[in-house]
Amino acid sequence: MKTLADIRALDAADPLAGFRARFTLPDGVIYLDGNSLGALPVDVPARMEDVIRREWGEDLIRSWNTNDWINAPGRLGAKIARLIGAGDDEVIAGESTSVNIFKALCACIQLSPGRSIILSEAGNFPTDAYMMEGIAAFSGGRIRQSLVAREAIEDALTEDVAALLLTHTHYKSGQLHDMAALTRKAHAKGIPVIWDLSHSAGAMPVSLNAFEADFAVGCGYKYLNGGPGAPAFLFAAKRHHDKIFPVLSGWLGHARPFAFDDGYEAAPGIDRFQCGTPGILGMAALEVGLDIMLEADMDDVRAKSQALGDLFIELVEARLDGFELRSPRNAAERGSQVSIAHPDGYAIMQALIARGVIGDFRAPDILRFGFTPLYVSHEDVWTAVDTLAGVMQSGEWRQERFSVRSAVT
Ligand SMILES: *Cc1c(COP(=O)(O)O)cnc(C)c1O
Numbered sequence: 001m002k003t004l005a006d007i008r009a010l011d012a013a014d015p016l017a018g019f020r021a022r023f024t025l026p027d028g029v030i031y032l033d034g035n036s037l038g039a040l041p042v043d044v045p046a047r048m049e050d051v052i053r054r055e056w057g058e059d060l061i062r063s064w065n066t067n068d069w070i071n072a073p074g075r076l077g078a079k080i081a082r083l084i085g086a087g088d089d090e091v092i093a094g095e096s097t098s099v100n101i102f103k104a105l106c107a108c109i110q111l112s113p114g115r116s117i118i119l120s121e122a123g124n125f126p127t128d129a130y131m132m133e134g135i136a137a138f139s140g141g142r143i144r145q146s147l148v149a150r151e152a153i154e155d156a157l158t159e160d161v162a163a164l165l166l167t168h169t170h171y172k173s174g175q176l177h178d179m180a181a182l183t184r185k186a187h188a189k190g191i192p193v194i195w196d197l198s199h200s201a202g203a204m205p206v207s208l209n210a211f212e213a214d215f216a217v218g219c220g221y222k223y224l225n226g227g228p229g230a231p232a233f234l235f236a237a238k239r240h241h242d243k244i245f246p247v248l249s250g251w252l253g254h255a256r257p258f259a260f261d262d263g264y265e266a267a268p269g270i271d272r273f274q275c276g277t278p279g280i281l282g283m284a285a286l287e288v289g290l291d292i293m294l295e296a297d298m299d300d301v302r303a304k305s306q307a308l309g310d311l312f313i314e315l316v317e318a319r320l321d322g323f324e325l326r327s328p329r330n331a332a333e334r335g336s337q338v339s340i341a342h343p344d345g346y347a348i349m350q351a352l353i354a355r356g357v358i359g360d361f362r363a364p365d366i367l368r369f370g371f372t373p374l375y376v377s378h379e380d381v382w383t384a385v386d387t388l389a390g391v392m393q394s395g396e397w398r399q400e401r402f403s404v405r406s407a408v409t
Contacts, residue, residue, distance in 0.1 A: 001314065001315065001318040001319075002311065002314065002315075004379070004382060007311070007378045007379055007381075007382050008378075008379060010307070010311075010378040011377045011378050011379055014304065014377070014378070015297070015300050016296060016300055016301065016304055016373050016374060017377070019292065019295075019296060019373075019374040019375060020374070020375045020377065021042070022041055022042055022043075022292050022374070022375075023039040023040060023041055023042060023225075023374065023375045024039070024040045024041070024042050025039055025040075025375065028356045029356050029357075029358060030356060030357045030358070030376075030380045030383055030384050030387075031358050031372075031375070031376070032357065032358060032359045032369040032370055032371065032376065032380075032384060033358050033359055033360050033368075033370055034222070034223060034225075034370050034371075034372030034375070034376070035199055035203070035222055035223065035335075035336060035337050035368075035370030035372070036222065036360055036370065037221055037222070037228060038202075038221060038222055038223060038224060038225030038226065038227075038289065038372065039225060039372070039375055040225075040227070041225055041288050041289055041292055043288050044227065044285050044288050044289075047284055047285070047287075047288050048281065048284060048285060051067075051280065051281060051284040052281070055067045055069075055280075056280075063280075069278075069280050069283075072093070072278055072280060072283040072287075073092050073093045073094045073231075073274055073278050073283070074089075074092060074093075074270070074271065075287075076093035076231070076233075076283055076286060076287055076290060077090075077091035077092040077093045077233060077270065078091065079287070079290040079291070079294060080093060080201065080218075080224070080233045080290065081235070082294060083201055083202060083206070083224075083290075083293060083294070083298065084197060084200075084201055084206040084207075084208050084216065084218075084235065085205070085206050085207035085208045085209050085210055086208045086209055086216075086235050087209065087238060089238065089269055089270055090209075090235055090236060090237060090238055090270055091233055091234065091235045091270065092233065092234050092270050092271070092273050092274055093220065093231045093232070093233050093278075093283065093286065094231045094232070094233075094234075094274060094275075094278050094279075095231065095232055095234070095275065096229075096232050097127070097196070097198055097217050097218060097219050097232040098127045098130075098131055099232070099248070100217040100232050100233070100234040101127065101128055101131045101165065101194070101196070101217055102131050102134070102135065102247070102248075103234060103246065103247060103248055103273060104163075104165075104194045104215040104216075104217055104234060104236070105118055105131065105132065105135055105163050105165065105194065106135065106247035107192075107215060107236065107240065107244045107246075107247070108162055108163030108192040108194065108214070108215065109135075109143060109162045109163060110243070110244055110245065111162075111192050111214075111240060111243060111244070112161075112162035112163065112190070112191070112192065115159070115160050115161060115162035116142060116143055116144055116160055116162065117143075117144050117145075117146050117158075117160045117161045117162060118132050118135065118136070118143055118144070118145055118146070118161075118162055118163045118165065119146045119147075119148065119153075119156055119157075119161050119163065119164050119165070119191075120132060120145075120146075120147055120164070120165040120166065121147065121148065121149070121150055121153060121166060121167070122147040122148060122149050122150075123149075123150075123170075123172070124147070124165075124166070124167050124170075124196075125167055125171045125196070125198070128165055128167060128196055129145070129147060132145040132165065133145055143162070146161075150175075153166070153182070154182075154185055157185055157186050157188075157189045157191055158189065159189055159190065161186075161189065161191045162191070162192075163191070163192055163193075163194060164182075164186045164191050164192070164193045164194070165193075165194045165196065166182065166193065166194070166195060166196065167195075167196040167198065167199070168195050168196065168197050168199070168200040168206070168335075169197075169198075169199035169200045169203070169335030169336075169337075170199075170335075171198070171199055171362070172326070172339060172362050172366055172368070173326055173327050173328070173339055174199070174309075174327040174328070174334045174335040174336070174337040174338060174339060175327065175328050175333060175334065175335075176328075176333055176334060176335055179195060179206075179211055179213070180210075180211045183195075183211045183212060183213055183214075184211070187212065192214035192215065192240075193213060193214050193215070194214065194215040194216065194217065195208070195213055195215070195216040195217075196216070196217055196218065197216050197217065197218035198217075198218045198219045198222060199222065199223075199335050199336070199337070200218070200223075200335060201218040201219075201222075201223060201224060201233070202222070202223030202224045202225075202293050202301075203223045203301070203302075203305060203335055203336040203372075203373075204298065204301065204302040204305065204335065204336065205298040205299060205301075205302060208235055208237075209237070212237070213235070213237060214236070214237050214240060215234070215235060215236050215237070215240075216233075216234075216235035217232060217233065217234055217235070218232060218233055219232050220232055220233065220282075220286045220289070223293075223336070223372060224286065224289050224290060224293060225288075225289030225292065225293070225374075226282070226285055226286030226289045226290070227282065227285040227286065227289070229282065230282050230285060230286045230289075231278070231279065231282050231283055231286055234273050236270060236273060238269075238270075241268070241269050241270060241272065242268070244266075244272065245266060246266060246272050246273055246275075248275040249264045249266070249275075250274065250275030250276045251276070252271075252274040252275060252276060252277065252278075253266060253267055253271060253272045253273060253274045253275055254266070254267060255267045255268065292374070293374075296373075296374060300373070301373045301374070304373035305335075305336040305371055305372075305373045306331035306332075306334070307331075307378070308336075308371035308373065308376060308378065308381050309327075309331055309334060309336065309337070309338045309371055310331055311378060311381050311382075312338050312369060312371070312381050312384070312385065313325060313327075313329065313338060315381065315382065315385040316340060316385055316388075319385060319386075319389050320385070320388065320389060320392060322342055322392075323340040323341065323342050323367075324340065324341045324342070325338075325339075325340055326339040326340060326341045326366055327339045327340075336370060336371050336372065336373070337368055337369060337370040337371065338368075338369050338371070339362070339366045339367065339368045339369070340366070340367050340369075341365045341366050341367070342365060342367060343365055344397065345361055345364075345365045345366060345367045346361050346402075346403065346405070346409070347397045347398070347402040347403045348367060348388075348391060348392070348397045348402075349361040349367050350397070350401075350402040350403075350404075351391045351396050351397035351399070351402045352367075352387060352388055352391050352397075354402070355387050355390070355391060356387070357383070357384045357387045357388065359384075360409060361409045362409070363409070369384070
């Protein structure tokens with residue numbers, strides 16, 4: 001087992017160590033939940049103050065032009081594109097991931113005339129499956145949802161499938177799909193693929209265009225540190241743009257929104273995936289997070305994320321009994337999180353949070369720990385496991401208050 005001295009040496013050699021100072025985290029907190037809500041960048045409050053007082057308060061409606069509000073979705077989209085291997089005219093920021101899943105699924109259905117199945121993985125993040133159910137219900141029987149086990153996905157790629165929707169990094173286990181291989185296999189059957197990058201964007205290099213991906217979506221508030229409910233993003237490969245009549249054909253996706261024509265004419269390119277007026281306050285916060293992320297070398301981010309996860313697994317296995325690893329042991333098959341299971345996982349996580357180590361719980365029994373390389377150190381991992389060992393040894397998690405369920409876990 002590594003000693004604390006070994007671990008401190010790793011931090012001393014960490015090329016990303018300087019990024020910690022760019023985030024505001026309360027004293028006494030070790031934050032291992034950046035995969036659910038990224039930490040607050042130090043520069044966000046001042047930027048929000050400026051966008052509210054000056055851009056909104058003083059410049060008022062002129063800001064759509066003078067402060068370039070109107071181009072925020074495309075400008076932020078181009079920044080996100082650099083993190084996910086896309087062209088700068090292939091990504092738009094806005095909406096929630098759920099809404100972008102709807103847009104992308106409907107686009108795939110249009111690209112796949114005569115096909116009736118929209119396919120995903122059983123146990124995917126619920127909203128992905130729920131959005132599919134909504135489309136199936138709305139279609140009046142023309143479109144059917146199919147959810148199959150992870151191992152059965154390849155066999156389910158048939159010529160009836162209109163869309164394959166997969167989450168690259170599984171939200172519970174952290175297990176990665178082989179994006180290149182699955183995209184290739186789906187394309188061999190003429191199936192467009194949507195990659196949900198919610199737990200991948202900002203956590204590791206992603207190369208959408210190298211794999212000829214069709215669509216992708218993801219969250220702005222996880223590893224991109226855009227704040228609660230931050231705008232999400234949608235990637236659509238350039239080759240598809242002009243073939244798609246956007247299902248949410250709002251006025252800001254029109255070729256000439258300020259012509260106020262009666263009829264809809266889709267904007268050329270990625271802009272057609274815009275719908276209504278973007279939330280500028282959310283865009284302003286997200287842009288600060290993106291600018292920080294873009295300063296980091298994504299290979300360094302990936303290397304540190306894997307090292308932190310490996311260290312966590314090593315320390316948990318050396319120091320704790322009764323927990324079962326539910327993430328791949330091999331870092332190459334894992335995103336930036338590690339899940340361990342325990343029958344009393346909920347109460348244990350609440351007791352751990354009470355001691356200042358914040359992870360989260362996913363039913364029925366998973367304690368999930370996210371390792372955000374920009375602000376988590378190797379020593380934080382050591383302290384987190386040490387604290388968890390203290391919670392188990394003292395038995396304090398058995399206190400009744402730790403079993404009371406909150407609305408959000
Ligand atoms: C977090 C997450 C979402 C969240 O969707 P919202 O619309 O932002 O609530 C969707 N899909 C996956 C895979 C996620 O991990």
